[in-house]
Amino acid sequence: MKKILTYLLAILGIVGISFAEDERRILAIGGTVTEIIYMLDGQEELVGRDTTSSYPPEAVDLPDVGYIRALAPEGVLSVEPTMIIAEASAGPLETIETLKSTGINYVEVDEGFTANVITRKIEIVGQAIGKVEAAEALASKVALQIAKAKAKANNISEKKRVLFVLSNNEGELRVGGAHSSADAIITMAGGINVAKEINGYKSITNEAIITENPDVIIMMNRHGTDDVYLSVLTHPSIKLTNAGRNQALIKMDGLLMLGFGPRTGEAITQLSNLIYPEK
Amino acid sequence: MVEATLTHGQSLSSGRSDRAWRWVTILSIFFVLVALWSLTVGATDLNIIRLFNSFFGIEALSRRDEVVLYQIRFPRLIMGMLVGASLACSGAIMQGLFRNPLADPGVVGVSLGASLGAVIMIVLGNSVLIGVSEILGVYDVPIAACIGAWTFTLILYAISSIRGQTSVALLLLGGIALGAIVGAIVGLITYFADDNELRELTFWNMGSLAGVTWPKVISSAPLMVIVLMAVPFLAKMLNGFAMGEAVANHIGINVQNAKRVLIVAVAISTGAAVAVSGGIGFIGLVSPHLVRVTLGPDHRYLLPAAGLIGAILLIVADSIARVIIAPAELPLGIITAIIGGPFFIWMLLRGGGTRL
Numbered sequence: 001m002k003k004i005l006t007y008l009l010a011i012l013g014i015v016g017i018s019f020a021e022d023e024r025r026i027l028a029i030g031g032t033v034t035e036i037i038y039m040l041d042g043q044e045e046l047v048g049r050d051t052t053s054s055y056p057p058e059a060v061d062l063p064d065v066g067y068i069r070a071l072a073p074e075g076v077l078s079v080e081p082t083m084i085i086a087e088a089s090a091g092p093l094e095t096i097e098t099l100k101s102t103g104i105n106y107v108e109v110d111e112g113f114t115a116n117v118i119t120r121k122i123e124i125v126g127q128a129i130g131k132v133e134a135a136e137a138l139a140s141k142v143a144l145q146i147a148k149a150k151a152k153a154n155n156i157s158e159k160k161r162v163l164f165v166l167s168n169n170e171g172e173l174r175v176g177g178a179h180s181s182a183d184a185i186i187t188m189a190g191g192i193n194v195a196k197e198i199n200g201y202k203s204i205t206n207e208a209i210i211t212e213n214p215d216v217i218i219m220m221n222r223h224g225t226d227d228v229y230l231s232v233l234t235h236p237s238i239k240l241t242n243a244g245r246n247q248a249l250i251k252m253d254g255l256l257m258l259g260f261g262p263r264t265g266e267a268i269t270q271l272s273n274l275i276y277p278e279k
Numbered sequence: 280m281v282e283a284t285l286t287h288g289q290s291l292s293s294g295r296s297d298r299a300w301r302w303v304t305i306l307s308i309f310f311v312l313v314a315l316w317s318l319t320v321g322a323t324d325l326n327i328i329r330l331f332n333s334f335f336g337i338e339a340l341s342r343r344d345e346v347v348l349y350q351i352r353f354p355r356l357i358m359g360m361l362v363g364a365s366l367a368c369s370g371a372i373m374q375g376l377f378r379n380p381l382a383d384p385g386v387v388g389v390s391l392g393a394s395l396g397a398v399i400m401i402v403l404g405n406s407v408l409i410g411v412s413e414i415l416g417v418y419d420v421p422i423a424a425c426i427g428a429w430t431f432t433l434i435l436y437a438i439s440s441i442r443g444q445t446s447v448a449l450l451l452l453g454g455i456a457l458g459a460i461v462g463a464i465v466g467l468i469t470y471f472a473d474d475n476e477l478r479e480l481t482f483w484n485m486g487s488l489a490g491v492t493w494p495k496v497i498s499s500a501p502l503m504v505i506v507l508m509a510v511p512f513l514a515k516m517l518n519g520f521a522m523g524e525a526v527a528n529h530i531g532i533n534v535q536n537a538k539r540v541l542i543v544a545v546a547i548s549t550g551a552a553v554a555v556s557g558g559i560g561f562i563g564l565v566s567p568h569l570v571r572v573t574l575g576p577d578h579r580y581l582l583p584a585a586g587l588i589g590a591i592l593l594i595v596a597d598s599i600a601r602v603i604i605a606p607a608e609l610p611l612g613i614i615t616a617i618i619g620g621p622f623f624i625w626m627l628l629r630g631g632g633t634r635l
Contacts, residue, residue: 048606066607069475070482072489074351075606077343078322089475093417094490102346200473 025080026129029068030087032261033109034059036122037085039138039262042129048079050090055255055263073098085128087111113184113260115146122262138262145265146188153190153272160275162191163214163243166201168232175204181258182218188264189271191216206237215242216275220254250274299580302573306587313591317356320598322605323347350493358491359597360590361503362556363566365548367589368510370563371570371582375517376541377447383563384549387542388431388454391461393553394484396427398465401479402472420483421495421554428550431457436542445538486557486612488597499551506548507586513544514578521576559612561619562589568626592618 025047028034034053037043049062050071065075068087073095076084083105090096090108100106107128109121119139126135164176164186176182177198186193194212195204217238222228229249238244252274256267319327325344332338333348340348369384377386385391400423404412412419435457439449472480516537519527524534549563566589567581574580596614603609 051607063606067478069478070487070489070608070610072322072601072606072608074347074601075322075608077347077351078324078606080343092490094492094495097417098346098350098492101350102343202470 023082024129025082027065027076027079027081027084028053028086029065029071029084029090030109030111031055031255032118032121032259033085033087033125035255035259035261035263036125036138037129040122040126040129040131040134042131045129047081048076052255055253071095077102083107083128085109085125111260113181115143115264118146118260118262118264119143142262142265146268149265149268149272150188153188153268156190156276159190159192160215161194161213161242162186162216162218162275163194163209163212164218165232166220168228168235169203171235172203173209173232173235173238174201176201181260184260185257185264185267185271186218188268189275191271191275209235209237210240213241215246216248216250217243218250218252218257218271220257221251295575295577296580299574299577299584303580303584303587306584306591310587310591313594314356314360317359317594317598318348318352321347321352321601325352354493354496355488355491355597356594357496357500358488358555359594361500361507362488362552362559363562363590363593364507364586365503365552365589366559366563366593367566367585368507368582369545369549369552370589371567371578371585372513372517372541372545373563374567375520375578375581376538377451378520378523380568381564384545385563386451386454387545388435388457389428389546389549390553390558391454391458392431393424393428393550394558395431395461395465396423396425397483397557398468398480399423399427401483402468402476405476417490417492418495418498421499425550425554428553429546431461432542432546432550436539444535445542447538482610483557484612485610486559486615487600487608487610488556489601489608491555495555499555502551503548506544509544510582510586511579513541514582516541517578517582521578557610557612559593559615561615561623562592565619565623565626566592568623572626572629 024045026037026042026045027048028037028046029050031052031054034046034049035055037046038056038059043059046059046062048065049059051064051067053059053062063079065079066072068089069091071090071092076095076099081104084099085107086096086109088108088111096106105128107124109124110117119142122135122139122142123132126132126138164180164182166174166176166182168174175195175198176186176193177195177200178193180200182201183193183196194214197208198204217232219229219232229251232238233244233247233249235244243249250271252267252271255261256263257271315327319325319330323344325340325347329338329340329344330348333340366384370382373382373384373386374380376382397420400408400412400420404419415422435450435453436445438453438457439445439447441449469477469480516532519530519532520537527537528534553559567585569588570581570584574584592615593611596618597611600609600611600614603614
């Protein structure tokens with residue numbers, strides 16, 4: 001009897017150990033990766049995140065291993081991940097190479113501003129955390145949401161002219177030009193990006209602001225005071241535009257609007273409703 | 280009477296040298312302790328007992344801890360040591376050569392040239408220079424920074440040398456003029472940088488040892504080690520300079536040759552140091568002063584002691600950088616400036632500014 005019990009305990013012990021070894025510890029690098037993992041209900045296995053992972057709010061409680069482009073290898077290893085799921089821009093390269101050399105399962109997801117890239121992101125994350133079916137369901141749901149939102153947003157006769165302002169540095173405005181994430185979301189939401197002449201996030205001259213005459217200004221939500229929005233609306237050139245005259249300034253969460261994660265459909269609808277409140 | 284004075288003089292100088300060597304020994308011991316301690320500091324829990332156990336084969340480390348210790352902390356320690364010592368020695372050399380307490384390794388244009396090289400590679404490495412960047416891989420920015428540093432020093436040296444004589448004043452002023460031009464070019468390139476490149480640039484300018492790997496150590500260490508080994512030789516030259524160029528000439532030092540050797544030595548070692556670590560301030564300026572206020576200006580002790588202090592400061596700063604907001608990391612340059620600035624002010628006030 002005693003012997004059998006010992007055997008049983010031993011077997012239980014082995015099973016226990018192998019379970020312990022199988023325990024997956026996932027580190028999410030990149031705001032949208034974290035979002036997707038939460039949406040696929042995989043957060044039980046999450047042990048860490050990067051600084052850009054700010055949604056959902058409970059994700060903020062996870063240890064932060066640093067900014068996505070300036071990761072230090074030891075900080076990353078200290079949360080003892082067995083799997084790292086990272087956006088393609090994670091770096092620096094030396095850190096990524098060191099991490100890969102430890103035998104940690106390193107999964108890289110693409111970044112881009114189209115529905116296709118988003119669904120692929122979801123599928124890759126789903127495969128990595130073993131939730132393929134849930135991922136497929138989420139991917140098709142997200143794709144449908146985006147398509148619907150885009151169609152509805154662009155079904156408009158008179159499109160508004162939109163300017164995305166990233167920052168106001170002593171009167172010098174940095175805006176979202178062509179090929180930027182802001183440009184992509186503005187177009188999807190049925191607006192016309194007036195800063196198309198500029199490539200990426202750059203500063204714009206005052207004269208261009210006045211000639212382009214935006215109807216609406218978009219900015220990212222910020223903590224703290226409203227001074228920055230006020231400074232943009234009272235900017236000498238913005239004041240002369242339609243947006244300035246009508247005090248038309250939209251504030252939206254940065255990760256939601258520019259992250260191109262699973263909430264992009266929601267972002268398009270929300271932004272479109274804010275640009276066209278009369279609709 | 281004459282005899283008495285002589286004996287007295289000798290005993291005084293030998294007493295001073297004894298004291299100096301004692302200090303160097305104490306610093307060396309302290310340096311070893313700090314180095315060992317830094318191996319136990321980091322986001323990962325790897326304490327001194329387990330460290331010793333693994334050194335003596337009592338306890339095997341897990342794969343992760345092995346990587347942390349041998350692939351991350353060890354190369355970082357070696358690099359921190361060399362970069363700290365190189366910056367400090369170069370600072371001492373520059374202060375000696377210019378007979379100016381405010382000189383630092385940046386005076387010969389190394390930092391400016393390095394940042395120009397780094398900016399060019401970071402911003403243009405994705406477009407115009409994509410071929411170069413692909414061949415060099417992770418070494419693209421360090422190599423560009425190193426080439427920038429050396430080229431810039433060479434240009435500055437050429438500008439300040441007229442008819443085979445290098446004018447120290449021209450070197451300083453030329454550095455300021457060239458600095459303005461380089462600043463404009465850096466600004467122009469920065470203007471065309473996108474958001475990610477700007478981030479990378481900012482991080483580079485703040486300095487860090489987070490990306491140090493063994494291959495990086497192996498490729499840059501020889502350049503720093505050679506110059507550090509030449510320190511006793513360089514110290515003699517600098518002692519000659521302490522009394523002015525004319526005196527140095529009279530006591531048989533080839534002044535022009537010495538200037539060339541000293542400038543080249545600084546360019547080689549700081550160029551390599553800045554290339555791997557980015558912009559790290561204050562070590563080169565503060566370390567030599569720390570020694571000067573306790574040991575006096577004799578370069579035979581000043582150089583090695585400043586090197587040791589530089590290494591200690593950098594290792595401590597790097598250890599702080601990697602745990603203060605763990606598991607994330609602060610850039611090293613921020614820590615050295617936060618520690619270095621106030622410390623420098625305290626030192627100036629304490630000495631009343633007279634002992635510089």
